[in-house]
Amino acid sequence: MGAGSTVPPIIHFALLEKVFNQARANSLWPLTFGLACCAIEMMHAAGPRFDLDRFGAGVFRATPRQADVMIVAGTVTEKMAPTVVRLYNQMPAPKWVIAMGNCAISGGPFKLDFNYNVVEGVERLIPVDVYVPGCPPRPEALVEAFLKLEEKLTGKRRFPGAPEMPRRTQDAGE
Amino acid sequence: MNVSFVAIICYLLGISAVVGLNAVILVWLERKVAGHMQFRYGPMEVGPHGLLQTLADGIKLVSKQLVIPDKADKPLFLLAPVVSLVPIFAAMMPLPLSESVQAWELNIGLLFIIALGLLNTLGILLAGWGSNNKYALLGGSRAVAQILAYKIPLLISVMTIIMMSGSYSLRDIVLAQNHGWYVLYQPLLFIVYITAITLETNRSPFDFSEAESELVAGFHTEYSGMGFSLFFLAEYSYMFIAAALASILFLGGWQGPWLPGPVWSLIKIYGIIFLLMWFRWTFPRLRIDQMLSLGWKILLPITLVNFLVTAGVLAL
Numbered sequence: 095m096g097a098g099s100t101v102p103p104i105i106h107f108a109l110l111e112k113v114f115n116q117a118r119a120n121s122l123w124p125l126t127f128g129l130a131c132c133a134i135e136m137m138h139a140a141g142p143r144f145d146l147d148r149f150g151a152g153v154f155r156a157t158p159r160q161a162d163v164m165i166v167a168g169t170v171t172e173k174m175a176p177t178v179v180r181l182y183n184q185m186p187a188p189k190w191v192i193a194m195g196n197c198a199i200s201g202g203p204f205k206l207d208f209n210y211n212v213v214e215g216v217e218r219l220i221p222v223d224v225y226v227p228g229c230p231p232r233p234e235a236l237v238e239a240f241l242k243l244e245e246k247l248t249g250k251r252r253f254p255g256a257p258e259m260p261r262r263t264q265d266a267g268e
Numbered sequence: 269m270n271v272s273f274v275a276i277i278c279y280l281l282g283i284s285a286v287v288g289l290n291a292v293i294l295v296w297l298e299r300k301v302a303g304h305m306q307f308r309y310g311p312m313e314v315g316p317h318g319l320l321q322t323l324a325d326g327i328k329l330v331s332k333q334l335v336i337p338d339k340a341d342k343p344l345f346l347l348a349p350v351v352s353l354v355p356i357f358a359a360m361m362p363l364p365l366s367e368s369v370q371a372w373e374l375n376i377g378l379l380f381i382i383a384l385g386l387l388n389t390l391g392i393l394l395a396g397w398g399s400n401n402k403y404a405l406l407g408g409s410r411a412v413a414q415i416l417a418y419k420i421p422l423l424i425s426v427m428t429i430i431m432m433s434g435s436y437s438l439r440d441i442v443l444a445q446n447h448g449w450y451v452l453y454q455p456l457l458f459i460v461y462i463t464a465i466t467l468e469t470n471r472s473p474f475d476f477s478e479a480e481s482e483l484v485a486g487f488h489t490e491y492s493g494m495g496f497s498l499f500f501l502a503e504y505s506y507m508f509i510a511a512a513l514a515s516i517l518f519l520g521g522w523q524g525p526w527l528p529g530p531v532w533s534l535i536k537i538y539g540i541i542f543l544l545m546w547f548r549w550t551f552p553r554l555r556i557d558q559m560l561s562l563g564w565k566i567l568l569p570i571t572l573v574n575f576l577v578t579a580g581v582l583a584l
Binding site for chain 2: 113114116117118120121126141142145147148149150152153155156157159160162184186187188252
C-alpha cells in the first residue's frame with residue numbers, strides 16, 4: 095500500500111492485495127496540476143514523443159476525486175501551499191505523490207536566505223513517494239518516476255532487462 | 269406475454285454481457301483512437317497492445333476509497349449513477365442485432381428506447397444536485413438545458429423515418445430498407461441525426477456537462493471510484509444504443525452481403541462509434557450558446573423542412 099492509505103486493513107488478503115496492487119500500478123492516473131516550468135515537461139511526458147499512456151498513466155484527471163498520483167511539478171510557494179495540501183486531502187486513498195524537479199524537492203534555485211515565500215520541499219507539506227531531480231527533469235525522468243512507483247507497488251520492475259542508472263554515492267553529491 | 273423465467277434470466281445475462289464487454293472494448297478503443305489521432309500509440313504495455321488496460325482500470329477503481337462529500341445530499345448522491353445505468357438494461361431489450369437475435373420484439377421499440385434514453389439526463393441532474401458542488405451543479409443544469417436543443421430535431425428526424433417505414437418496430441424499420449438504405453434517401457437527415465446523438469451522448473465537441481477546461485469534470489466532479497466508473501459504463505452503453513439506432517434507422521441494420529446479420533450489425537455500430545470518437549479527438553468544444561443556436565436555428569429548421577418535403581413526396 096502507498097503512503098496515502100489512511101487506515102491499514104485489519105486482515106490482509108495476500109492474493110487480493112497483489113491483484114489490487116498490480117492493477118493500481120498499471121493505471122496510475124495523475125492529477126492535472128502544474129505549478130511552474132516542470133509542468134511543461136510533464137505535458138511533454140504525456141505527449142507523442144514519450145507517451146505516458148503506454149503504461150496506462152496518461153489519463154490526466156482534472157478532479158482530485160478521480161486521480162491517484164499527484165505530480166508536484168514546480169515551485170511550491172507559501173501562497174500555494176494550502177491549496178496543494180487541500181488537493182492532496184481531496185484525493186481518495188490510496189494515493190501517491192511524485193515530487194518533480196529541484197523546487198519540489200528542496201526549493202531548488204529559489205532556496206535563498208532572503209526568499210520568504212518558498213516552501214523548501216513539498217515533503218514538508220505532504221508525504222512524497224518518488225523524487226525526480228533535475229531543473230527541470232526531462233520527460234524520460236518523469237516516465238522513470240512512474241516506473242519507480244510501479245516498482246514500489248508491485249515489487250518488480252516493468253522492464254527488468256533495462257540497465258540500471260549509475261547511482262551517485264551519498265558524499266559525492268551536494 | 270408468455271416469457272418463461274429462464275428466458276428472462278438469459279436475456280438479462282446476455283444484456284449484462286453486452287453492456288460490460290462493450291464498455292471494456294470502448295474504453296480501450298477510445299484511448300487507442302485518442303493516441304493514434306495524436307501520433308501516439310496509447311496503451312501498449314498492459315497486455316498485448318494494452319488490451320488489459322480497462323481491466324486494470326476497473327480493478328483499481330473498485331479498490332479506491334469512496335468519498336462522499338460532507339454536505340452532499342447522500343441518498344441522491346448514491347442514487348445518481350444507478351439511475352443513469354439501470355435504464356440501459358431495459359433500453360437494450362428491443363434492439364435487434366439480426367432477424368433472430370433480439371431479446372424482445374416490441375411494436376413501439378423506437379419510442380421505448382428514446383424515452384428511456386432521457387433518463388440518463390435525470391441521472392446527470394441528480395449527480396449535479398446531490399454533489400453540493402458548484403461545478404457539478406453547473407454541469408447538471410447544462411445537461412438539462414441542452415436536452416430540448418437536440419431532442420426535438422432528433423425526434424423529428426426519427427418521425428420522418430417512421431413516416432417512410434410506417435412502423436415503430438425496429439425490426440420492421442430494418443425490413444423496410446430491403447430496397448435501399450434510408451441514408452441514400454435522407455443523407456441530410458443522417459448528418460442531423462449523427463450531430464444529435466453526439467449531443468445526446470455528451471461527447472466533444474458538445475461535452476458541456478463535463479467540460480474539463482470550464483467545469484473541472486462537470487457532473488461527476490465529486491465521484492470517485494465506483495461511482496465514476498458506473499457513469500462511464502452508462503455513457504459508453506448509451507453510445508452503443510445511439511449508434512445501434514443510427515445503424516437501424518439509416519444503414520439498414522443487419523442487412524449486407526456475404527457476412528451473417530449480427531456481424532454486419534456490429535460492423536455498422538462500431539463504425540458509427542468510431543466516427544463519434546473521431547469527432548471527439550479532432551474538434552474543440554463549442555460554447556454553450558453556439559450549441560443552442562446550432563440546435564434551434566440550424567438543426568430544427570432543417571429537420572422540419574425535410575419532414576414536410578418527405579411528407580409531400582410520400583403523399584404524391
